[in-house]
Amino acid sequence: MAPHSPGTDQIDTLLWIGFVAATIVVVAINVGLIYAIRRFRAARGAEPRPAGDNRRLQFRVGGALTVFAALLFILSVVYTNKARETPSTGDAGLAAAKSEPLTIKATGQQWLWRYDYPNGSFSYYKLVVPVDTAVKLELVSTDVVHTWTVPDLAGKRDAVPGKVNDVVFLARDEGTYAGDSATLSGQAYAAMRTEVEVVSADEYEAFVKQQKSDIEAAQERVVGLIESGDTP
């Protein structure tokens, strides 16, 4: 993962904190274990020391562990709250999304993602968003549980039928970002991928306009075919 949004920056920082904490735990336990096994062998003449409960040491260890856990909890809450913040659209972003985020509906369906843009156009598989713009994805599902994940731009979220789940992100850099679905949804689950293309605000405007006229043209053609009786 390489973060390309303010939210994933925070997630990345927290991930490193977690990684360091986990490494400390794993190293401490395994070093203690290996030391004990190598050093205190009966074969090397070790004598068992009498075992006595050591209440004070136990309180100290328990206290240290509590502080460690509390520290992790506080750091997690801080960084999670930062990652949840709705970013504000920058100067290069879409002017219409200055006051509130650009809202796009993302529908998970076996086995495709559909994106509905505010102007009534839609696209499958590929989501096009303007750069430097706060985007709110409203995740819904028409069938089973899907999980939308584009790791470089945002944390993953589930699309659960009957519920709306939000993902908010701001893509800092233009480019194409790959994504997947992350909850088993049936036969073609592994192929249910997605892609986010981050373009400039003008290109975005042009894209949704073009998409809308293409869709309308296609619909008119279909209606025309039906009326003229040429349907196969």
Added chain:
Amino acid sequence: MKPKPQPELVIDGYPKRRPRWAELATSADHKDLGRILICGALGFLFIAIVEMLLIRLQLAIPENSFLSPVTFNRMLSTYGATAIFLFAIPLVLGFFYYVAPLQIGARGTALPRLGQIGVALFVMGATALYAAFLFTPSEAGVNPLAPLSEVAFLSNNGVDAWAAATGLATLGFVLIAIDLLTTLRRMRAPGMAWRRLPVFAWGATVSCWLLLVIGPVLLAALTMLMIDRNFDGVFFADGSGGAPLLWQHLSWIFYTGTYMLVLLFAFGAIAEIVSAFSGRALLNRSVTMGSMVVIAVVGTLAWMQNMLTAPIGIGWMYFAMLMSLALIVPIGLIVFNLISTMIGGALQVRAPLLFAAGAISAISVGLGAEMTHSMVAVSWQLKNTTDATAATHFALIGGAVFGGFAALHYWFPKMTGRTMGESMARISFWTMIAGILLAFVPLFLAGSTENQVIDAYKFFGGTGVSTYNLIASIGALVLGIGIVLTLANAIGSRVNGPEAGHDPWGGDSLEWFALSPPDPHNFDVLPDVRSTRPMRDIRDSIAHRTERSEQPARESQPVA
């Protein structure tokens, strides 16, 4: 070898009227039932390995077509159900059921017929799961999330078979837990107060309470699923007032509780082994026992840790994180006490201790990673990636396979009268260590750096995960070979292993007072329990009485 103590009343010497398999199949003795559970569980461990290897073979190279998507999903679902319901839980319960009554000085269990029905239900569940291969096994994954598990999306009978299988087995586990709990409450030897209970028997007590809570939760969920699928119910169906998230809550309560069950078992067994092989009592027993209760309660309350990407309130996410991170304290204290018992002891590094140390090590890696996963924003990134697969497998293979094998090597002499081959145990152990590292460290990397998603029947080339997956597949094979070596060792040693005697390790608890293998009534005489180390008291008083105090039993053992 010690002379066999003379029983007061000989009732066991009469020839059996029926063949041995018939005796075993109709027995309500906790030792016979425990053996069925353990042997069944180890058999299903072998099957689970075969399934895991098929899955890993499919995932060895990008866009492989060795298994079709449907076959892959069936293999995945069956692997999950086998590993959890037919291996981990029955193995854990089998050891509890065999050993705990002996440890508390009971001559049997309180409700033997209930236990017998429990084991029969487990066998029926296993049969139902594999009978599904006659038609169609489940395709809905390890935890079949509604609404994928609904009849609208999977209309064949696979999910029904899965629900019947897991339901039957779980009902069986709950019945066994009731029997064992009643035994532990009512049939302790004179003087065996709760505070003097061996840590493993205490782990059994806590685990059985836990099963009484989580078992019915899953049974309720399965019943609703069955009604949904077969009688037009709408419990989990969206659009008719149903709630898909309800299934997630109920099932994750069970799965998270099961995770804790495996940890409790592992810590209990490791505590016995560490104490026996370092020649001293476990340090801070009472803290360890208290911590076990906290793990059972707090750990299970963390079930929403599995739902941090679902549409639930952020407050609930923080609640789940609080519970998960709170586990650092009791688990940390237990591990600290286990290691500090070893430090300052005189360690006999035999197979049980080796596997116990391996279990602590693997669990530390798994739980370290799980700790990171419980941090909410991290979970948004890493949930449902292979990083989570690796974390869960490290912790559960550490607990159930390494911990289970430690228990197997430790109590094998009690069950069979013979010790398992030591050099084979060592070869198997180091193969398993190499295997688990090779199999799951690459998956950590693939999940955390490249976000490879779980449960997918294929991955794509050019996404940077091909090498990781190839190494992981080779590692899975190595791990499988290591595990099979121990299974073979157990089968071989049953007949050919060196004679162990009744008290091979110098353990402190009362199971070593019984014969190896124990008579059907367990004990001819019951001692008065005066301390937390009753077997040591017995050994001391025998030595005192015969004025032969120069040779404690342990020093006669070969030293590794």
